[in-house]
Amino acid sequence: MHASAVAGRPVPRDPNDLYLRGLGCALVGYAVFGKGFAVLGVAPLYVGEVALGLGLLALMRTRCGFAMLGTPTSVLLGVLIAWVVIRTVPFLGPYGVDAVRDSVIVVYGLFAFVVAALLIENPLRLGWILRVYAGFAFVYGMIGGFLFVLSVTLADQLRIPGTQIQLPYVRAGEAAFHIGAAAVFMLLGLRRVGPLWCATLCINMAVVTVSRAATLACLVPILLGVVLGQQFRRFAPAALIGVAMLAAAALADLRVMMPGDREVGAMQIVEGISSVFGASETANFEGTKEFRLRWWRTIREYTLHGPYFWSGKGFGVNLAMEDGYHSFVTAEFALRSPHNGHMTVLARAGVPGLAIWSALLCTWFGMLVHSLLLARQAGHGRWAAVFVWIACYGAGILVNASFDVALEGPMSGIWFWCVIGLGIGASMIYRAGLVRAIGDPA
Template identity: 45%
Template sequence: MIRSLSVPHSTSLGDRYILALSCVLLGYAMIGKGFAYLGLPPLFIGEIALLAGFVVVLRTGCLVAALATLPSLVLAATMIWVLLRTLPYVGAYGFDALRDSVVIMYGGFAFVIIALLLEDGRRINSMLRSFGAFLSIYGPTIPFIYALHHYMANYVPNWPGYNVPVLEIRSGEIAVHLTGAALFVLVGFRKVSSLWILFVLAGMMMASVSSRGALLAIVLPIIFAVLVLGKLRELALVIVVGLAIFATAYAVETTFRDRREARASSERSLSAQQIVDNVVSIVGQGGEQTEGTKTWRLEWWNIILANTMFGPNFWTGRGFGLNLADADGFRDGDHPDLPALRSPHNVHMTMLARAGVPGAALWLGFLTSWFAMMMHAMLTARRHGQTEWAGLFLFASCYAASFVINASFDVALEGPMQGIWFWCLIGFGIGTTMIYRYMQDNCLWKARLGRQLLPARARRGLPPA
């Protein structure tokens, strides 16, 4: 935790809202898509939380101040552009247009979190404390919950009136949160037991089986954080132990078990052989099924590029509401008999296809400015020897990077399960950076004022202040 900040008592309306939002985020993480269907259509639990957040923030008077950074301004411009590309299609596509737009419009959660942090900077520690409690529960339990979902899916009941299981967790969701948990421990915000580490490693391996994007979302941010923190010895130890366990499991599987090629991503077995196939597919030529899904994505992305970058939809895109899979002649590569997808398994391509080049440029500009701001704050804190602040900015940056990496290979930020988590994290990053800058500027101002006053006091024969 940040020792220069205390923890507020949860008595104000803003503190109670943060507690309620934490429960919503916990539900998304532990139950997944099933939790998202709580509510009364068209207001589900995520939309209710967003509307309640704006009501709470309006009482703080900090909403305008939340726009005082470059990433905030670029995000606001991106939301306005998406809104302009959504409203003309509401009449034709109805709720589908609004549903497609949440990939950016959930960015409202970022402004809610920024305003609440600006109202009381001590909430940084209360949020960190809540996340620490979350990972204590999530790390040991998620492997069992995911195994239940994977092996007992046929026995999980559906929500009444919806063809949606009560429990449905995707591998990408597990990957990003376990990455966040690992980062939280790496930067020193929490000490954990060896058993907790084993559970987290097991969950990471299970997530890596079903999705190459999940594998990259785990590996890349953690390696970057380890390099920045200089914990190469700890990383090497974990790698050696992990590879030894993995090699043993792979040898046993190849000796006593016949390999059956999965027909779909959902049918990939939780095995060491499947992880090897996923890794090989990333760097080269994998199995028939993994290569099929990769080829299917690349073909669709090339069509989107042709229609926007080099086609008639350069400035406006196709808008929000149109089913892109139907329009481009693509259905789910794993299940061609099911209804078509709405998004091309890449958030950047989603923005390009629906909002055109201006929308994609705003989106990429926002990501660039946010990560640049976070890295600058981290380097400043390291330069001043403020290891806790530096660890906080590194944690938030790498955690958010995990979301973006996973969203580059899957439909992730387009839904509330990961989208709301991502935008809350974005707001947390901006809010903490603003508070840190204020504290730094305030300390610098006091130091400069002291240097100006001391000579004058000495000239009058007074002791130093």
């Protein structure tokens, strides 16, 4: 670590600082412009691949390669990436780019190493990340839902002339976990906001909850933040604002029809919440539930109780075709993964892959909770809030990935692994005693 960073003095700008700012711009691009931003570039070098390549160079410049492996989470991530590479290489010949594309669900985990190493090299970068995110969260909380609405209502008008690229192209689940994380950030007091912002946030939450995945990806992080952050008193007024707005919308029977026969309104929110606990009569929430359950059952049968227990089917094969769900593969819609990141790992990497994946997630959340308890015991309230926020961000992305094809793409995948790296780096910085890295008194 830089000596000047330990002493609390700023470090002169270096290439790794520039890279971190570039990575931040890429993450904002994914959040604001979605898939349209992800496909900018020339195949096979898109924004994500360029960011990863430059990130690995930055990682080597930090000379923190061994230090970043100082947590069980880091070691498990390295093992998981190695296992996925082993299960990808045999399929490069027959499937080519498809094999590489399928493997990024885990291989994007290299971003976690990059972010962790950058923070270990200079802990003051964590303070910069929090300051920049505070601005992003403030803006996204007010526009995230509207970005989704624009994406589905003005799709043809938003295409770049002469191309099929649409800007923005933000899906509901992606907007939902960002909105949820922004709400947690403010709830924990990491930035102050007023009632107007809270009201706008509620509107944005309402317009993205058009599916079970989006509903949970938005609400679970907030409820988790309330519990872990002990913010029941602060949450109550915001909850009352949301309930009042929902009641007013219900009385006025406010509804907006979206493309694909999807409806945004008070009853749609109620249906979304009720669908979490049981069956819903609304097609928006039940339309693909049955086929997903059948497909997940098929995957469990040929892995947990079948011939693919140890190896999985590998990376490159189209799981929909291999598993007998041909009706969901068309010229316009080529479904490759079973709408559940955990099941994708199981199907492609076998039970060993799922076991390492599960252990990785458990140790990461456990590490953050342990760091949270240490910070709370030491009276470092800001640090405690940061650990809660990071855990909630990761939880929101994982919830969305449990119902959608999310981690397989850069819009959610790169964000997820950067959050994982942020948690690793922040925990290591705190346990090294560098409390002033984010402004808490020593």
